Amino acid sequence: MSASAAQHDQHQQHSPGRPATAVLANPRSERVRSVSRLAGRPARVRAGAFLAEGPQAVREAVPAGAVRDLYGTPEALERHGALVEEAARRGATVRPCTDEVLAAMADTVAPQGLLAVCRPVDVPLADVLDRRPRLVAVLAEVRDPGNAGTVLRAADAAGADAVVLTSGSVDLYNPKCVRSTAGSLFHLDVVTGVGLAEAVAGLRSAGAAVLAADGEGEDDLDDLADAAADGEGPLAGPVAWVFGTEAHGLSAADRELADAVVRVPLHGRAESLNLATAAAVCLYAAARAHRPRTSRATGARA
Incomplete structure (x- = not known):
């Protein structure tokens, strides 16, 4: 390492929220390596931290108070000045770095100038x-990070209160899963590492009907939506939707835990829907049933 590179990468102690003054310039430094290792689960568990890459993810993480350290190129820090100030105000340490350093830290090829090291946000x-x-939304052993993140994003868009990832599901903080949530990870409660039976029992005790989504279900989602329009059926009240894996769906034992097994009708010639699409349809059906209806005659709330 050259003397100039060492000087650029020199670490000084900073008070919470105070920006570092030196620009990190050595992509092989231990600080940079420690951040890049957060792409792997063992390092995330040891550090109690994960990566949120790009302005969109950082923009959602900052108001949630999740950002511990914010790295960015000088140009990006200036361009997103208000966001950087808010991060610092909430206790994050802001650290300028070169494009090369940021690329070495990030899991993506193009992190777009900003990268945050965040605290875990899951709740009991x-x-x-x-x-x-x-x-x-309950994800039962869903292991694909893209699917899990996309379902979480759909749940957020549908106004869900929480997402549960059962034991055996993908690590919530897998970088691809975090990216797939498009920031929704920071918007709603997420529970990890509980058994499906425990989650179902708890949600049922909290007043929710438990519906398993499965292509071979006996109940048709359209029929349940029609009933909910009249204030009847499980969609009319609190609902917990259980979704299985893309390839194998839910096991017979998992389906037995539910109050009903529901299929999404296929009106065209498609063989099936992928997990994220089916989940979005189911979640929006419940969201629509929960939304106050408007009287066509008066425009008043029903």
Whole structure:
């Protein structure tokens, strides 16, 4: 390492929220290596931290108070000045770095100038149950990070209160999973590492009907939506949707835990829907049933 590179990468102690003054310039430094290792689960567990890459993820992480350290090129820090100030105000340490350093830290090829090291944001199942949720998505051993993140994003868009990733599901903080949530990870409660039976029992005790989504289900989603329009059926009240894996769906034992097994009707010639699409359809059906209806005659709330 050259003397100039060592000087650029020199670490000084900073008070929380105070920006570092030296620009990190050595992509092989231990600080940079320690951040890049957060792409792997063992390092995330040891550090109690994960990566959020790019302005969109950082923009959602900052208001949630999740950002511990914010790295960015000088140009990006200036361009997103208000966001950087908010991160610092909330206690994050801001550290300028070169493009080369940022690329060495990031899991993506193009992190777009900003990268945050964040604190875990998952919550205990008991906290979710105490809030008596109206709509919850439960992922039963869903191992694909892209699918899990996309379902979480759909749940957020549908106004769900929480997402539960059962034991055996993908690590919530896998970089691809975090990216797939498009920031929704920081918007709603997420529970990890609980058994499906425990999650179902808890959600049922909190007043939710438990519906398993499966292509071979006996109940048709359209029929349930029609009933909910009249204030009847499970969609009319709090609902917890259980989704299985893309390839194998839910096991017979998992389906037995639910109050009903529901299929999404296929009106065209498609053989099936992928997990994320089916989850979005189911979650929006419940969200629509929960939304106050408007009288066509008067425009008043029903």
